[in-house]
Amino acid sequence: GQNIDQPTEMTATEGAIVQINCTYQTSGFNGLFWYQQHAGEAPTFLSYNVLDGLEEKGRFSSFLSRSKGYSYLLLKELQMKDSASYLCAVQSDSWGKFQFGAGTQVVVTP
Amino acid sequence: DGGITQSPKYLFRKEGQNVTLSCEQNLNHDAMYWYRQDPGQGLRLIYYSQIVNDFQKGDIAEGYSVSREKKESFPLTVTSAQKNPTAFYLCASSILSGNDGYTFGSGTRLTVV
Numbered sequence: 252g253q254n255i256d257q258p259t260e261m262t263a264t265e266g267a268i269v270q271i272n273c274t275y276q277t278s279g280f281n282g283l284f285w286y287q288q289h290a291g292e293a294p295t296f297l298s299y300n301v302l303d304g305l306e307e308k309g310r311f312s313s314f315l316s317r318s319k320g321y322s323y324l325l326l327k328e329l330q331m332k333d334s335a336s337y338l339c340a341v342q343s344d345s346w347g348k349f350q351f352g353a354g355t356q357v358v359v360t361p
Numbered sequence: 362d363g364g365i366t367q368s369p370k371y372l373f374r375k376e377g378q379n380v381t382l383s384c385e386q387n388l389n390h391d392a393m394y395w396y397r398q399d400p401g402q403g404l405r406l407i408y409y410s411q412i413v414n415d416f417q418k419g420d421i422a423e424g425y426s427v428s429r430e431k432k433e434s435f436p437l438t439v440t441s442a443q444k445n446p447t448a449f450y451l452c453a454s455s456i457l458s459g460n461d462g463y464t465f466g467s468g469t470r471l472t473v474v
Contacts (some may be wrong), residue, residue: 293451295465296464352403
């Protein structure tokens with residue numbers, strides 16, 4: 252079956268760094284996405300990895316290792332507004348259908 | 362500006378009623394999707410459509426129905442056969458390859474009363 256695992260919750264202090272890990276086992280792989288979701292709102296796109304390595308976008312970076320079925324999202328210089336759920340999603344088919352992890356709730360404390 | 366609109370934001374359903382959730386997009390996306398989100402669980406795919414007049418069941422299609430009569434619209438009906446419909450429902454759209462990721466609607470929270 253298909254499986255995407257990420258931690259349920261992480262807590263960090265404002266200004267710190269947090270790394271959210273995601274491991275996946277899927278029947279195919281055509282890309283991995285990270286989304287941010289605030290409570291009661293729609294998920295918003297953060298990053299996309301299809302090749303191994305690190306993608307950096309401002310305070311957010313995402314890493315992918317296809318051979319290990321592993322990705323992480325790195326949030327730097329945490330701000331209170333970063334308190335949200337972070338969803339890992341794998342595109343396992345050649346078109347747009349994604350498989351989502353359960354999400355990691357990040358709590359940023361003062 | 363292009364986007365995807367879901368309505369209503371909140372919906373209450375009585376036992377035995379069918380209700381329809383609206384999803385409209387003006388992004389010219391070919392593919393549209395309906396997901397259900399429950400606390401502590403990932404988004405689960407209900408139905409998806411790659412082209413007008415065609416749609417496919419996702420992982421949890423039982424008790425739901427959809428139509429895709431227009432490219433812009435993909436309404437979801439929650440039927441009385443769905444025994445546990447209380448959830449947050451998200452509609453999304455994408456280009457066919459999905460390489461640009463999903464654009465999500467703002468969601469509909471359905472509660473059975």
